[in-house]
Amino acid sequence: MDDVLLAKVLRAVTRARPDYAELPRPAHRLVYELGFDSLGIARLALELETEFGQALLLNDWIVAAPNVSALTVTSLAQFVSASLGEGV
Amino acid sequence: MPFAALEHEKILHLTLDTPGCSVNIFNRATAEQLVAILGRVEPNTLRAIVFRTAKPTSFINGVGLLLSTTVDSFDDGVDASAPMRAAYRAVLESTVPTIAVVEGMCWGCGLEFLLHTRHRIAADTYDTQFRMTEVVDYHDTPVFGSTEHLPAQVGLPDAADLLLRGVRWGAREAYAHGLVDALAPADRLEETVGRFVDAVLDGRVGSALDRRLPFRPEWEALIADHRARIARLPPMYQTVRLRVLDLLESAARKGVHAERLVEVRRFAESTLHAKNAYGFFHIRQAAALRAAPSTPRLPDEVRLAFEDGAPPAALRDELLERQPLAGVRVTVSSDGEPWGRFRSPDSPHPDGVKVALEFEAETPTPGAFLYRPARGFASRFVELRERERGELSMLAVYLQRVGYEVAVSRGGVRLGTSLLVVRFAAPLVAAVLGGVSTADLERTLLGFGMMRPAGEVLAGMPPDRLALAVKPHLASTSSVASVREAIARLLLPSASDAGEERRHLVEALLVSLLGGVLDNLDGGGFDHPAAVDLAAREVLDFPLCFKSLCGLLTPERIGEALASKETLAPYVAEVDIERARTFAAGSRRFYR
Numbered sequence: 298m299d300d301v302l303l304a305k306v307l308r309a310v311t312r313a314r315p316d317y318a319e320l321p322r323p324a325h326r327l328v329y330e331l332g333f334d335s336l337g338i339a340r341l342a343l344e345l346e347t348e349f350g351q352a353l354l355l356n357d358w359i360v361a362a363p364n365v366s367a368l369t370v371t372s373l374a375q376f377v378s379a380s381l382g383e384g385v
Numbered sequence: 386m387p388f389a390a391l392e393h394e395k396i397l398h399l400t401l402d403t404p405g406c407s408v409n410i411f412n413r414a415t416a417e418q419l420v421a422i423l424g425r426v427e428p429n430t431l432r433a434i435v436f437r438t439a440k441p442t443s444f445i446n447g448v449g450l451l452l453s454t455t456v457d458s459f460d461d462g463v464d465a466s467a468p469m470r471a472a473y474r475a476v477l478e479s480t481v482p483t484i485a486v487v488e489g490m491c492w493g494c495g496l497e498f499l500l501h502t503r504h505r506i507a508a509d510t511y512d513t514q515f516r517m518t519e520v521v522d523y524h525d526t527p528v529f530g531s532t533e534h535l536p537a538q539v540g541l542p543d544a545a546d547l548l549l550r551g552v553r554w555g556a557r558e559a560y561a562h563g564l565v566d567a568l569a570p571a572d573r574l575e576e577t578v579g580r581f582v583d584a585v586l587d588g589r590v591g592s593a594l595d596r597r598l599p600f601r602p603e604w605e606a607l608i609a610d611h612r613a614r615i616a617r618l619p620p621m622y623q624t625v626r627l628r629v630l631d632l633l634e635s636a637a638r639k640g641v642h643a644e645r646l647v648e649v650r651r652f653a654e655s656t657l658h659a660k661n662a663y664g665f666f667h668i669r670q671a672a673a674l675r676a677a678p679s680t681p682r683l684p685d686e687v688r689l690a691f692e693d694g695a696p697p698a699a700l701r702d703e704l705l706e707r708q709p710l711a712g713v714r715v716t717v718s719s720d721g722e723p724w725g726r727f728r729s730p731d732s733p734h735p736d737g738v739k740v741a742l743e744f745e746a747e748t749p750t751p752g753a754f755l756y757r758p759a760r761g762f763a764s765r766f767v768e769l770r771e772r773e774r775g776e777l778s779m780l781a782v783y784l785q786r787v788g789y790e791v792a793v794s795r796g797g798v799r800l801g802t803s804l805l806v807v808r809f810a811a812p813l814v815a816a817v818l819g820g821v822s823t824a825d826l827e828r829t830l831l832g833f834g835m836m837r838p839a840g841e842v843l844a845g846m847p848p849d850r851l852a853l854a855v856k857p858h859l860a861s862t863s864s865v866a867s868v869r870e871a872i873a874r875l876l877l878p879s880a881s882d883a884g885e886e887r888r889h890l891v892e893a894l895l896v897s898l899l900g901g902v903l904d905n906l907d908g909g910g911f912d913h914p915a916a917v918d919l920a921a922r923e924v925l926d927f928p929l930c931f932k933s934l935c936g937l938l939t940p941e942r943i944g945e946a947l948a949s950k951e952t953l954a955p956y957v958a959e960v961d962i963e964r965a966r967t968f969a970a971g972s973r974r975f976y977r
Contacts, residue, residue, distance in 0.1 A: 314405055334403075334410045335447070339670030352671075352914050354936060354976040356664030365465070380977040 299378060306374040309344035313337055323371040331370075349381060387415040389439070390422060395432045396582065397422075402439035408446040409438055411494055416472035423475040432586055433482045435578075436502065442512045442786060444487045445495025448529070462653035463646060466528050469494070470649075473529050477501040477594070482585055486578050487556075487565065493518045496547075496564075497529035500538060503592040505565040506581045507556040508574055511787050515559045521551030523666070524625050524659040524929060526651035532632035533642050538593045539563050541604045541637040545611055548629055553788065566590055600638050608634055619834045621930050625651075625659070662929040664936075665922065669790065671915035676769065676781040676791040766923035768802050771795040790923055792916035797909020802920045803854065804910050806843070808901030809925050810851060810872070811858035812893040812956040813839050817871040818863055819955050821887065826875070828884030833891045834928030840876040842925055848872050858897065860958050892946035893956035899938050899968060900961045902975065914975040935975035944969040 303323065310321045314331055327333040333341065338355055345353050358376040362368050387409075389400045399422065403409045426434070438444045448469050456462045476483055476498070485499050488508040496515050499505055507513050519527040526532075527548065535544035543562050546552045559565045567590075569577035584590050608630070615626045628651045636642060644650070767789045769777045774795065781791045794801035813826055827838050843851065852869040859868070898921070905911045911920065914935035921927040921934040931937045943965050947953070953962060 328413075332405065332414070334406065334412055335666060336406055336408060336410070336670060339667045340674065342667060343671055343674055349977075351977045352975065354664065354667065354932070356660070356667055356932070360660045360664070364461070377977075 299374075302378055303371075303374045305348040306345070306370060306377055309341060309348045310370055310373070312344045312347075313341035321370055323369070323374070325370050326366055327368045327370070327373070328365050333368075345377060349377065351381060353377065353380060386418055387412075388418050388422065392431075395430065397426070397431050397434045398437060399434060400437045400439050401445065407440070408443035408490065409440055409495075411445050411448045411469060411472070411498060413468045416468040419472045420468070420475050423472075423479060426479065426481060428480040431481045433484055433582060434479060435484045435486060435582060437486045438488055440489060441508075441510075442489040444485075444489050444491040444513075445498050446490050446492050447518075448494035456653055459646075459650050459653045462528070462649045466649055466652075469529060473498060473501045479503075482592075484582060484585055486569075487513055487515075487559075488574075489513060491515045493527065494529050497527060497531045497534075499564070500530055500534040500593075503594050504581075504585045504590055505593070506567040506569055506578060507559055507565040508571060509556045509568040510571045511555065513556040513559075514788055515547075515554040515564060516551065517547045518551065520548055520625060520629055522662065522929075524622065524662040526625060526629055526632075526648055526654075528648050528652045530648070532629060532648060533636045536633055536637040537597050537640065540598045541600070541633060542607055544633055544637070545607065545630070548633065549611060549615075549626055563593065563596070566593070597640060598637075604637065617831075618836055619831050619928070621834055621928075622836065628654075661932045664932050665918070665929055668915045668918045668933050668936075669922075672792050672913070672919040673785060673790070675913055675916060676793045677778050677785060678775070766790045766792070766802075766920065768800055768920065769793045770800060790919055792911060792919045794905075794911045794916065795909070796912070797904075799854075799904075799910065801905050801910030801916065802924055804904045804908075805898065805901040805917070805920055805925060806846065807851070807854045807858060808897045808904075809894070810839070810843055810855050810875075811958075812890065812897045813875060814855050814868060814871045815859050815861070815893075815956040816887075816890055817874050818859070818861070818867060821890070822879070822884065823874060823877065824879040824884030825887055826884070826890070827879045828886045829888075829890045832886040832888075833894075834930050835926045837926040838878060840878060843872065844876055848876075858900070858958050858961065860955055889949060889952035890956065892949065893953050895938065895946050896943065896953060896957050896965045897961060898934060899943055899965050902935055902938060903964065903968070906975070917975075939974055940969045940971060 307321055307323075310327070310331065314321075314333065314337060319330070321331055325331050327338075327341075338359070342353050342355050345355075355373075355376075358373065359368065361376075362372070387401055387403050389402060391398045391400070399419070401409045401411075401415065403412070403415065423434075456465050482504060483502040484504045484506070485502040486506055486508070487499065488510070489512045491499060491514065493516070496517055499515075517527060517531060519525045531544075531548060535547060539547075539562050547554070554562065554564065556565070556568055560568050567577075567581050569581070581590070611630055612627070615623050615630065618626065632642065632647065632651070642648070765788060767784055769781055769784075769791060771777050771793055772795065777793065781793065784791050792801070797804075816826060817823070823840075830839060848869055852865050852872055855872070856863065856865060856868050863871075902914075902917055905917050906914065911917045914933075918927075918933035918935050922929070925934075927934045947962070947965055947969055957965075
């Protein structure tokens, strides 16, 4: 996993959930540990855009997940990496 | 915890405030907390439970679309929805009276929550709105009882309007249709709610849950009419609507669904179209967040002035005079100025921001203005034109609060929506000039997934101006008069249903719309694909099943469209075909 990319993703996740007490970790599930809902995901997409300078559609990442538990910070970073072609 | 619980005089007040979110979402945590609370309720210790919101603009906006997009089977659907269904059932089966005080948006699953409460009172403000979004916005079946409870509580006609047409009710409509039992004026909310609770406890307020509106003979024709309407929709939109109509009809006739989890089963049968439609939710939110990155407090007084007799009269009535915006006094005046003004104390412009409702300004205005296209159909889309980034955030927030979808544009000489509308119209006008019948055009657009005929999309535009704007984008040289005549023919509904679908026209349309997207993002207009997509969806009725216009227009997809250049040539100007060829050869994507 590209550390720089992961750091950017973590920053975006943190900013998208400013009221959340616990700092996000790669293994955290966005819904269960981090409390993301649909609106939070929309905000996250904009924060990722700020980090990476590209508009991102996270629906493909969500739809491809086998279940909600698979929506982790790590899987998000992998999706971003694949989408932007920055490599993992 | 999402609910704050406060017991006072044996009345339990549960106030929902979803953490870290501008709206309330009835998510898993909320559901689990509520089940736990209701599990401890004993009728000899409590007289009533009152559900309230800490967010005056949001009662409950939904239950979490995130869960919906990961459901691939009936078992998935059962698992994902189980906590919320348990909570709703606990409310329904409460041994003490349940009272909902609705302030703000009560949408989708929020409205379904309401259907499980015994008594309801709504704040009489414009913020308070009721809508079922599942079918119309997401091509999906509602899961939490609306197909069963709505026919019983408001009758089949209103249930069908809410679910199949996605109509939006304000507080007063909700009261008139029996969805809520009482209204509370914004300036006397607490006092009125208190009296309502007393009336409930005194047994003076009946419950919608005890209402079982019987099936009426005239509903047979209503059902047939809905089936006929659905049959005229694009095929990809028919399945879910037919399923929901079947559920509504069954509940209207029999009272309860024979299969306990039939809604969940239909929900789990969602196709890819539904998942793509859910994806548009994120695009819609992105556009909204870009229009108003923060949510400034609205000034105590909002003044909107419109030219007397201008079309915005309907806007004025709907927004401002029928229901007040909570906490904000709105005045409307017709002061005879050619442009309206939006004033707020924080406006950087002492005279306020110029407001007008037009198709297209003849010259770039030094001010900023609203563009409300498509007045012919009830579009809730408004384009705000900024000079400097953020100068209209306050106006965007206001318009969003009163239920409008807002996208912001800046730069260039044309409005962002105009750039799209012109590119939508051009290949269709070219087709008419080339002898293609409007019946064929309607069939073609319908097959692609557009529910509105082209004429309906273009009906709000001044034909002369539209003709002048379209003419440069036509493949062949035509006089303005002939272009205007072709537009006039497009505006007329087709006399025949027997049109032929012409797929190459769809390809031409996509190539032409690519030009509109590029004109926006590169030339001045909307500066983000989410704003372009919102305009395309709301004004052009771009199909939800393709995620979005910008999502669909990839180099690969444009390459497919260009594969048959010969069939495109009559409908798309050569310069636009060349532009599309350059795009197809590159790697640019509007979204990653």
